[in-house]
Amino acid sequence: MRVLLSGNEAVARGCYEHGVKVAVAYPGTPSTEILENVVKYKDDVYCQWSPNEKVAFEVAMGAVFGGARTMVAMKHVGLNVAADPLMTSTSVGGDGGFVIVTADDPGMHSSQTNRTTATTRNSRRSRLSNRRTRRM
DSSP: OOOOOOHHHHHHHHHHHTTOOEEEEOOOTTTHHHHHHHGGGTTTSEEEEOSSHHHHHHHHHHHHHTTOOEEEEEETTHHHHTHHHHHHHHHHOOSSOEEEEEEOOTTOSSSSOOOOHHHHHHHHHHHHHHHHHHHO
16 A cells, blocks of 8 residues: 655654664754654654753663664754764764654744755865865
């Protein structure tokens, strides 16, 4: 059976189908619908709203330390707020899986910046390409 899903619904469904046991998020458009859709699977997935992105990341990392597959969701600028635990998590590891979802907001409909991860990736690629061209 085919089902049409939004991107946020698809992320939630994918987490459920791949065994995520803990889902944590900070509400903020455009990522709010992710946890709202994970709640549909609350019998199998523990869901929690957090007071800010840093706390959400820390709760998710705690679950990873305990061996759970975990997902944390926030808007793209929220990852700046969670930068401290993000940097720490890269050196300590964990026993569970960890999915970090950062939702972009192209067009600045509900965010402070218009930068998206695609824009960042593409602009970096073009800068690297320009450097290579200048060296030749």
